[in-house]
Amino acid sequence: MLFAAAVLLTVGAIAYTLFVRDKDLPQPENATGWEHLEQRKVRIYEQLRDLQFEYRVGKLSDADYQTTKTNLQTELAAVMQELDKRQGTAPPPPPAPKPANVCPHCGTKFPSAMKFCGACGKEMA
Template identity: 55%
Template sequence: MLLVVAALLVTGAILFTLLVRQKDLPAPEPVSPVEHLEERKARIYDGLRDLTFEFRVGKLSEEDYQRTKADLQAELARVQAEIEAVLKKAPAPKVAPPLVPAKPEPAGDLFHCPHCGAAFERPMKFCGECGQPMRGGEA
């Protein structure tokens, strides 16, 4: 009895570990070469949103707000340029069709708030983030 269980344990563990079939290989998620830059950009947007909010609740002076905003925007431009440079170098990265849609992507373009940069799937009158009017700012 003991021996049977022991034998089962050993063979089971070895077979499970070693028998990897073709179909067991996971299809890796497609990775974009600019993914980290995109993320960086998203973070800057986040920072801008945060900044606007802090300014609105009165934690910042006008001067600080403007300077920091300019800084963030400059950084955004830098990241954007970097993305374009990367994409130019590798114009058509192989993107496998995602097996499972990682995220439900909106069908059309995103709508961006011109004030804080938050993105929304449907057009809105006011930004849900910073509350500024969004009209005329659609990308």
């Protein structure tokens, strides 16, 4: 009885461990090779967000905020560039010129940037 149980235990253990069918084999992992860059990107975004929050809370001086923000953005841009390189995508187009606050047509000044001139109605950009 005891002997039978021992044999059963042994055979069961061996069978379970060694009997691997084809369908038990794992599917190939679709590793891209740049997960760590994606991960870094996410982390830097997270730090940027955190920085903004701390600034809003009043834990940072303006100067500290600006320096750190620039540093983080540079780091992030570098990571994104690297990612684009690996993924074979082109970097983003140069940013569109910012909407101005002086109308190029009639010359009226506005306190903030606008798309259309409030005086002459023409496009400001």
